[in-house]
Amino acid sequence: MQLLNVVLVIFLIVCAIAVERTKDLLGAVIIYAAYGLVMAVLWLFMKAPDIALTEAAIGAGVTAILFIGVISRTRRME
Template sequence: MQLLNVILVIFLIVCAIAVEETKDLLGAVIIFATYSLVMAVLWLLLRAPDIAMTEAAIGAGVTTILFIGVISRTGRMEK
């Protein structure tokens, strides 16, 4: 179980760096949604189901939909 936690934290760090480095805004939103879902799984493994559900609903759900809505009204690629 400890190894799984370490792997998930390393994956979270990689996702955070990938979001910062990505020039395609839609790609960054997809990576950010993945980050939120993995964070929800990590909260679940840490026995905090209420925080995990909130992270999954708000972080991966609502925020992603809002970001995609904004990107659809603006340009997809960063200048």
């Protein structure tokens, strides 16, 4: 279990760096949603299911949908 936590934290750091470096906005939103889901899994491993559920619903779900909606209404430049 400890190794899985380390792998997830490393993936979380890679996602955070990738969001910052990605030029494509839609790609950044998808990576951000993956970040939110991994964060929810980490909260679940820390035995905080209420925070994990909130992170999954708001952090990965609602925020990603709002970002995609905003991107669809603007012009995408790559």
